[in-house]
Amino acid sequence: MRLQSAIFDMDGTLLDSMFIWNDLGPGLLRRQGIEPEAELSQTLKVMTLRDGAAYCKARYHLPQSVEEVILQIEAQVADFYENQVEAKPGVQKFLSLLKMEGVWMYVATATDRHLAEAALRHAGIDRYFRGILTCTEVGQGKESPEIYERAMRRLRSNKRDTVVFEDALHAIETAKAAGFRVCGVYDDSAKDDQEAIKALADYYLTSFEEMFETTAP
Structure with a gap:
């Protein structure tokens, strides 16, 4: 090469x-009592964090703002990236x-x-x-x-x-x-x-x- x-x-x-990213969207929804569509992880795979948060808010009518969704996801990801x-x-x-x-x-x-x-x-x-x-x-x-x-x-x-x-x-x-x-x-x-x-x-x-x-x- x-x-x-x-x-x-x-x-x-x-x-x-990648395993943590694949579960972020579904995990976020399930913690709020919402069952995600089977293809959600694949849909989010090609999106940036912000685009994915906006998609989940719109698609599943989440009560949080896009910024709040991003903060929740970032906290989970940050812990993984900083320590694991x-x-x-x-x-x-x-x-x-x-x-x-x-x-x-x-x-x-x-x-x-x-x-x-x-x-x-x-x-x-x-x-x-x-x-x-x-x-x-x-x-x-x-x-x-x-x-x-x-x-x-x-x-x-x-x-x-x-x-x-x-x-x-x-x-x-x-x-x-x-x-x-x-x-x-x-x-x-x-x-x-x-x-x-x-x-x-x-x-x-x-x-x-x-x-x-x-x-x-």
Whole structure:
């Protein structure tokens, strides 16, 4: 895999964290005695935190304001990111290898900045990245390639020499359609999409341990 720069998604790619996001919406509703629709987690998966909170309020007629919903969710997520989250197996070794080879790296995430910074810090991998971009800051989710385009410009690179690492099919579709090379990374949250991801991605990893082994001397 030839690259001079790399753009990493965070949740489900670098961090073993998707399970908490998948239960946030349903959990919020059930605590209020509301049974969520079966597909709610899938619907929220492509949304930013704010968009997801607004969707739940409108769809389920929640009494809280969107800001109050966000605060409830953030409190739960913040505790997890600040005290529990871990990097996926092999991630730290792989990032260390890339850094030694002079590869510049950026994080492109749908998670808000203060949460992302806490998560990367607790997982012990924040030092490998030259910066973070969030969908909130960019003003668009990963149905748009803008977050990848902007990260690439900050890395002073180009699409030929940049690889985007993603676990989610919709994000991989976006990056590929924009002309990026993409490495699909397996995560349990997207297990039903793996055949489509394998067919679309330029590279595919079941884990970063595998990537470290294949790149090691």
